[in-house]
Amino acid sequence: MALNFTLDQQDLATQARAGRLTTRHGEVSTPAFMPVGTQAAVKTLTPDELSAAGADILLANTYHLFLRPGVETVRALGGLHRFMGWPRAILTDSGGFQVLSLAKLRKVTDEGVEFRSHLDGSRHLLTPEDAIRVQDGLDTDIAMSFDEPVEMPADPAVVRKAADRTVRWAERGLVERDRLRAEGRGAMALFGINQGGVDPGERARCFERIGTMPFDGFALGGLWVGEERALSLDMVEHDCGLFPVQQPRYLMGVGHPVDLLDAVARGVDMFDCVLPTRNARRGTVFISTGRLVVKNSGYARDQRPLDPACDCYTCRNFTRAYVRHLFASGELLGMRLASIHAVHQMIGLAREARQAVLDRRFAAFRTTFIERFRSGETLARPEDDPIPAPTRKGPTDDVE
Amino acid sequence: MALNFTLDQQDLATQARAGRLTTRHGEVSTPAFMPVGTQAAVKTLTPDELSAAGADILLANTYHLFLRPGVETVRALGGLHRFMGWPRAILTDSGGFQVLSLAKLRKVTDEGVEFRSHLDGSRHLLTPEDAIRVQDGLDTDIAMSFDEPVEMPADPAVVRKAADRTVRWAERGLVERDRLRAEGRGAMALFGINQGGVDPGERARCFERIGTMPFDGFALGGLWVGEERALSLDMVEHDCGLFPVQQPRYLMGVGHPVDLLDAVARGVDMFDCVLPTRNARRGTVFISTGRLVVKNSGYARDQRPLDPACDCYTCRNFTRAYVRHLFASGELLGMRLASIHAVHQMIGLAREARQAVLDRRFAAFRTTFIERFRSGETLARPEDDPIPAPTRKGPTDDVE
Numbered sequence: 001m002a003l004n005f006t007l008d009q010q011d012l013a014t015q016a017r018a019g020r021l022t023t024r025h026g027e028v029s030t031p032a033f034m035p036v037g038t039q040a041a042v043k044t045l046t047p048d049e050l051s052a053a054g055a056d057i058l059l060a061n062t063y064h065l066f067l068r069p070g071v072e073t074v075r076a077l078g079g080l081h082r083f084m085g086w087p088r089a090i091l092t093d094s095g096g097f098q099v100l101s102l103a104k105l106r107k108v109t110d111e112g113v114e115f116r117s118h119l120d121g122s123r124h125l126l127t128p129e130d131a132i133r134v135q136d137g138l139d140t141d142i143a144m145s146f147d148e149p150v151e152m153p154a155d156p157a158v159v160r161k162a163a164d165r166t167v168r169w170a171e172r173g174l175v176e177r178d179r180l181r182a183e184g185r186g187a188m189a190l191f192g193i194n195q196g197g198v199d200p201g202e203r204a205r206c207f208e209r210i211g212t213m214p215f216d217g218f219a220l221g222g223l224w225v226g227e228e229r230a231l232s233l234d235m236v237e238h239d240c241g242l243f244p245v246q247q248p249r250y251l252m253g254v255g256h257p258v259d260l261l262d263a264v265a266r267g268v269d270m271f272d273c274v275l276p277t278r279n280a281r282r283g284t285v286f287i288s289t290g291r292l293v294v295k296n297s298g299y300a301r302d303q304r305p306l307d308p309a310c311d312c313y314t315c316r317n318f319t320r321a322y323v324r325h326l327f328a329s330g331e332l333l334g335m336r337l338a339s340i341h342a343v344h345q346m347i348g349l350a351r352e353a354r355q356a357v358l359d360r361r362f363a364a365f366r367t368t369f370i371e372r373f374r375s376g377e378t379l380a381r382p383e384d385d386p387i388p389a390p391t392r393k394g395p396t397d398d399v400e
Numbered sequence: 401m402a403l404n405f406t407l408d409q410q411d412l413a414t415q416a417r418a419g420r421l422t423t424r425h426g427e428v429s430t431p432a433f434m435p436v437g438t439q440a441a442v443k444t445l446t447p448d449e450l451s452a453a454g455a456d457i458l459l460a461n462t463y464h465l466f467l468r469p470g471v472e473t474v475r476a477l478g479g480l481h482r483f484m485g486w487p488r489a490i491l492t493d494s495g496g497f498q499v500l501s502l503a504k505l506r507k508v509t510d511e512g513v514e515f516r517s518h519l520d521g522s523r524h525l526l527t528p529e530d531a532i533r534v535q536d537g538l539d540t541d542i543a544m545s546f547d548e549p550v551e552m553p554a555d556p557a558v559v560r561k562a563a564d565r566t567v568r569w570a571e572r573g574l575v576e577r578d579r580l581r582a583e584g585r586g587a588m589a590l591f592g593i594n595q596g597g598v599d600p601g602e603r604a605r606c607f608e609r610i611g612t613m614p615f616d617g618f619a620l621g622g623l624w625v626g627e628e629r630a631l632s633l634d635m636v637e638h639d640c641g642l643f644p645v646q647q648p649r650y651l652m653g654v655g656h657p658v659d660l661l662d663a664v665a666r667g668v669d670m671f672d673c674v675l676p677t678r679n680a681r682r683g684t685v686f687i688s689t690g691r692l693v694v695k696n697s698g699y700a701r702d703q704r705p706l707d708p709a710c711d712c713y714t715c716r717n718f719t720r721a722y723v724r725h726l727f728a729s730g731e732l733l734g735m736r737l738a739s740i741h742a743v744h745q746m747i748g749l750a751r752e753a754r755q756a757v758l759d760r761r762f763a764a765f766r767t768t769f770i771e772r773f774r775s776g777e778t779l780a781r782p783e784d785d786p787i788p789a790p791t792r793k794g795p796t797d798d799v800e
Contacts, residue, residue, distance in 0.1 A: 039729040040722070046733065047717070069700060069725045076701055077721050085717045300469060301476055317447070317485045321477050322440070325469045329439040332732055333446065 003142065003189035003216040005248045011362045015240060015267035018357035021248055023089040023141040024187065025081060026056060030248065030269040031357075033260065033350040034059045034091060035277065035343050039068070040084040043277055044336045045343065047086045052313065053344040054351055057089040057141075059272040062134055063098035066126070067117050071137035079139030091142040091272075093252070094131045094193075097149050108148060110165065128169035129176040132190070136180055140188050143177075144219065145170045147193040152225050159197040163206040166195045166221075170210055189216035191250060197222055198231050200238045207242050217248035220268070224253050233262055240267035257286050257349055257373060261366045264353050276346050280338035283327045286345055288369075289377040294320050294338065295327035308378055312344035313337075403542065403589035403616040405648045411762045415640060415667035418757035421648055423489040423541040424587060425481060426456060430648065430669040431757075433660065433750040434459045434491060435677065435743050439468070440484040443677055444736045445743065447486045452713065453744040454751055457489040457541075459672040462534055463498030466526070467517050471537035479539030491542040491672075493652075494531045494593075497549050508548060510565065528569035529576040532590070536580055540588050543577075544619065545570045547593040552625050559597040563606040566595045566621075570610055589616035591650060597622055598631050600638045607642045617648035620668070624653050633662055640667035657686050657749055657773060661766045664753050676746050680738035683727045686745055688769075689777040694720050694738065695727035708778055712744035713737075 004022040011017070021028040035042045035050060038061045042050055050058065060080060065071065077083045080090055096113070099106060103115035103124075112127030126134075131146035147166040150159050170192050180186030192215035196203030210218070220239045223232045236251060243249050248269045254260060255273020263271070276286060283295025287307035294306060305315035306323060314323070314337040326334030349369075356365035404422040411417070421428040435442045435450060438461045442450055450458065460480060465471065477483045480490055496513070499506055503515035503524075512527030526534075531546035547566040550559055570592050580586030592615035596603030610618070620639045623632045636651060643649050648669045654660060655673020663671070676686060683695025687707035694706060705715035706723060714723070714737040726734030749769075756765035 039725075039731055041726060041729075041731045041733045044732045044736070046713075046736070048713070064729075068729055069721075073701060073721070073725075077703060077719065083719075083722055083725075085722070301473060303477060313446075313448070319477065319483075321469075321473070322483055322485070325439075325473075325483075326441060329441075329464075329468055331439055331441045332444045332735065333441045335732065336444070336446070336736070 002187055003248075005217070005246065007246065009358050009360075011265075011357050012360070013363040014265040014366075015237075016264045016353070016357045016362045017267060017269060018354045019248065019269055021057075021089070023057075023189070025087060025089045025141050028057045028089050029351065029354055031260070031264045031350045031353050032057055032270050033255070033346040034270065034272040035347070036061070036272055036274045037084065037086075038274070039064045040074075040080060042339075042343065043281065044332070044339045047084065049313070049340055050086070050343065051088075053340065054347045055088070055343065057091060058086060059091050059093065060084075060138070060140070061098055062092045062095035062131065062138070063102065065092075065138060066095060066124075066134050067119055067122075071134045075137045075139070081139065089141045090138075091250075091270075092135045092138055092140040092144065094144040094146040095126055095134070096131070096147045097252075099126060100149055100151075108165075110168070112146075128172040132173045132176040132186075133180070136177075136186050136188060142189045142191060142217070145173045145190060145192050145215070147195060147221055149195070149222055149225070150197060152197065152222070152227055154197060156197075156199065156202070159195075159199065159202055163195045163202060166193065167206060167209045170213055170215075174213055174215070191215055191217040191219050191248075193219040193221040193252075194239055195221045198227050198235055200235065203235060203239060204242060207239065211242065211244070215247075217250060218243050219250040219252055221252060223251065224259070229259070233266065236263050236268060237266045243267070255346060257346070258370055260346070260349060261353060261369060264350075265362070265366060271350070276342040277339050280342035281335040283334070283338065285338050285342050286373075287341075287378070289372055289375050290379050292320075292379055294323050295334075296324070297328075299324040300328075304378065306338070306341050307345070310341060310345065310348075312341050314341040314344075402587055403648075405617070405646065407646065409758050409760075411665075411757050412760070413763040414665040414766075415637075416664045416753070416757045416762045417667060417669060418754045419648065419669055421457075421489070423457070423589070425487060425489045425541050428457045428489050429751065429754055431660070431664045431750045431753050432457055432670050433655070433746040434670065434672040435747070436461070436672055436674045437484065437486075438674070439464045440474075440480060442739075442743065443681065444732070444739045447484070449713070449740055450486070450743065451488075453740065454747045455488070455743065457491060458486060459491050459493065460484075460538070460540070461498055462492045462495035462531065462538070463502065465492075465538060466495060466524075466534050467519055471534050475537045475539070481539065489541045490538075491650075491670075492535045492538055492540040492544065494544040494546040495526055495534070496531070496547050497652075499526060500549055500551075508565075510568070512546075528572040532573045532576040532586075533580070536577075536586050536588060542589045542591060542617070545573045545590060545592050545615070547595060547621055549595070549622055549625070550597060552597060552622070552627055554597060556597075556599065556602070559595075559599065559602055563595045563602060566593065567606060567609045570613055570615075574613055574615070591615055591617040591619050591648075593619040593621040593652075594639055595621045598627050598635055600635065603635060603639060604642060607639065611642065611644070615647075617650060618643050619650040619652055621652060623651065624659070629659070633666065636663050636668060637666045643667070655746060657746070658770055660746070660749060661753060661769060664750075665762070665766060671750070673746075676742040677739050680742035681735040683734070683738065685738050685742050686773075687741075687778070689772055689775050690779050692720075692779055694723050695734075696724070697728075699724040700728075704778065706738070706741050707745070710741060710745065710748075712741050714741040714744075
């Protein structure tokens with residue numbers, strides 16, 4: 001068995017779940033936030049720092065690694081875990097999303113996606129079978145089915161066509177994994193991806209077929225791509241209502257703290273997003289009381305840590321003033337210290353949500369967290385005391 | 401007493417020494433290589449990583465910190481140690497070298513140096529007294545006297561004039577420290593700097609006066625700035641012959657492994673240089689068998705660590721292939737991993753030199769190290785076996 005999923009607890013007041021995935025590279029507690037190691041590295045961070053932040057699973061991007069260093073190189077070097085020095089679980093995406101968002105001159109046919117590399121213009125064809133073989137070559141623990149995402153807003157006919165293709169590609173991917181297994185390979189788990197845009201009927205129609213296939217888990221695709229947040233959450237609720245209870249559920253591309261809790265409340269188990277670390281590299285971090293733009297000059301003499309409530313390496317050792325100085329001075333260490341906090345914060349949030357589910361207090365935990373997150377307390381700069389109501393954007397405005 | 405220097409051992413075959421500096425922030429073993437934290441950060445590295453590399457002292461740049469974040473900010477935040485989270489010893493340079501190499505529209509008079517900031521063009525005057533006050537405000541452990549370096553090659557009259565000014569500025573700096581001490585400040589140690597270019601007579605003339613002043617140690621200034629290496633080493637030998645045996649000797653700006661050992665053999669105790677970490681950020685590191693340009697494509701499948709003989713975090717956990725991939729992919733983690741090795745390598749070399757002096761085997765250690773360093777072994781790429789004689793530049797060609 002490539003993957004075992006144990007449900008430890010289901011919340012009574014919400015649909016939140018606490019579970020454990022057993023992978024070929026250790027156990028993953030859920031709800032889980034997966035830091036993104038696009039090019040076989042979570043930007044600026046070492047495996048040791050990710051472990052210290054509590055990470056038990058990372059995501060890596062098949063499209064990027066397919067182009068550079070190439071699957072044969074990763075395979076020759078002992079697989080992705082050994083290559084990047086990460087001994088715990090890895091989930092790879094299928095490459096479909098990046099092909100459509102990054103590659104040039106792409107052409108989607110039933111066969112697969114033809115594209116030119118964004119790095120050197122070289123021509124490639126990626127089929128659903130290739131996506132499975134590449135992920136197997138990387139030696140991933142959890143592979144994703146090759147799907148066709150749709151740029152929103154889109155015509156219902158386009159959405160339907162992409163959903164139908166996603167279903168056919170899902171079937172072909174499973175056949176390819178069976179073929180690999182017959183050869184003694186393909187040990188990885190494989191998740192199916194549900195599509196259908198923001199039309200509940202279309203998503204249900206897609207899942208009618210995806211849901212009958214022998215996947216090890218299911219992902220919610222095509223959400224958080226620009227549509228309204230309330231609508232996204234409706235789709236999450238709708239999909240989770242259809243997904244089998246005994247299998248893990250993965251919401252792709254979600255990484256805002258409030259979104260994570262709202263999706264956990266609707267039954268999601270796994271998340272990934274570049275947002276927390278990308279923001280961090282630009283001098284902004286989520287803390288327990290909101291969104292801290294630490295690079296701002298107002299923090300130049302602020303002796304508090306990024307988050308007084310956080311126990312990450314950065315918050316235990318450095319002031320906002322110092323981190324601000326590093327950003328003002330163009331020191332890469334600033335990106336690092338902010339990234340350490342960012343990863344710790346998101347993984348910690350998922351871990352706290354899990355504990356709250358286990359303790360049967362998830363609903364209260366969520367309410368308290370969101371209230372505190374929206375309070376803006378401790379965001380005020382020292383000279384502003386007493387603390388005024390900060391002018392901040394809504395929780396999803398900073399999703400990139 | 402701001403500084404205590406104990407000589408543990410003097411080599412018999414060479415002038416090498418093993419000693420210990422006792423500072424207000426712990427003991428420093430010598431010979432010592434000091435990583436450079438220009439803007440209150442050793443680029444890309446945390447204090448924890450520097451400690452793990454064996455660092456017991458860092459250098460910080462007065463000119464940079466004077467401009468940003470400013471001495472008053474550092475003072476308000478509890479001094480440089482607390483600001484940057486570094487509990488061990490710190491040596492600050494005087495700012496003189498950076499003012500002359502980085503600032504714009506500088507004008508040197510007997511009073512001091514007038515200049516415009518390279519950051520924002522703001523106008524400043526830095527006098528020898530200011531340099532002392534600024535370093536005291538930063539709360540350094542070892543301050544450097546404000547000197548006037550000369551761009552080489554220079555007319556003997558220019559060299560002489562700068563040396564004379566350096567002497568007068570040295571006196572004024574000591575007076576200023578006395579004044580601060582009368583106010584209960586100025587606890588830091590203060591080193592004098594000898595100048596005089598590459599003329600032994602001029603350097604001796606300068607030291608006749610600098611050497612009588614109550615400094616806690618002496619630095620060799622104006623060397624490794626473009627002149628021939630053999631000449632620099634002659635000046636080192638000459639200066640060390642004049643310097644008092646019981647005080648620490650600091651050769652500024654030297655960071656090539658072979659140069660370090662050759663200067664230790666002539667009696668130098670302390671070194672600093674940005675070269676190892678700057679090279680590292682560009683994908684090149686010193687290893688025990690030479691200079692490894694790890695970013696080269698030839699290492700794309702090399703499973704060896706940067707240096708098979710090294711036990712730093714990078715060498716214990718990652719292959720050349722992975723580090724090469726990070727550089728090829730523009731991942732900042734590559735700079736970090738290379739920097740971790742670079743700092744570990746130089747500090748380790750100084751530490752090994754110390755142990756060799758203590759064990760009365762320094763001359764043999766130096767010969768063996770240099771032979772091995774020049775061998776180029778393990779630099780060859782896997783597909784090149786058997787190992788050809790590598791084409792490498794001379795040991796100081798890569799000094800930047």
